[in-house]
């Protein structure tokens with residue numbers, strides 16, 4: 357489903373974050389993305405969401421190379437946005453509608469989904485924010501905003517789900533709900549986290565970013581037992 361081949365990326369006027377990054381992810385895999393502060397986890401998730409593009413190398417999604425030109429094509433972008441969802445690290449950055457209802461409905465309505473209103477009600481109930489539907493998102497608490505941001509992503513029922521620190525701000529009940537939901541979801545899921553204790557519930561395969569590249573790609577339990585690797589990635 358995802359193929360990165362020799363990918364290099366750096367933000368403008370900044371040194372490369374990584375180069376020569378290659379990996380393959382099959383449909384339905386669940387991966388945990390680990391790494392130090394500033395190691396590039398959020399950036400990698402943004403690249404996989406086609407918000408930024410490789411400086412060198414290639415990113416193929418479902419067999420097609422993801423390029424700025426392709427992302428500008430309305431038909432391709434609609435299909436990609438229908439299939440790929442990114443939960444941003446800071447929920448505020450993705451909330452811009454006047455009400456919680458409009459926020460959850462933004463994606464489904466924009467893509468013209470016939471069941472948009474039913475989806476809004478369903479996901480608001482699942483995330484326990486149905487009582488907030490008519491409120492402006494900026495009035496919500498930190499955890500309520502995180503639940504809303506999750507609803508906005510999950511309402512699209514994406515095939516590829518990119519979650520940037522999803523457990524931050526969540527109360528234990530909602531965190532448990534999310535972990536249980538992810539465990540039964542057929543979606544491909546890549547989750548970045550610093551919470552090593554929860555990592556085994558997020559996936560069996562780990563990607564560790566450190567030292568300007570992918571320092572590890574393999575079983576999560578082996579990564580968690582590798583003290584040298586954890587130290588190199590500032591994880592221990």
Ligand SMILES: Nc1ncnc2c1ncn2[C@@H]1O[C@H](COP(=O)(O)OP(=O)(O)OP(=O)(O)O)[C@@H](O)[C@H]1O
Pocket residue numbers: 367368370373391392393394395396397398399400445
């Ligand atoms: N939009 C941006 N423009 C310019 N530089 C950026 C931007 N976003 C991130 N960076 C820089 O890229 C580097 C990697 O940041 P990124 O947020 O991807 O790391 P991270 O691994 O997610 O970190 P953390 O664990 O602290 O959330 C940092 O040096 C950061 O300052």
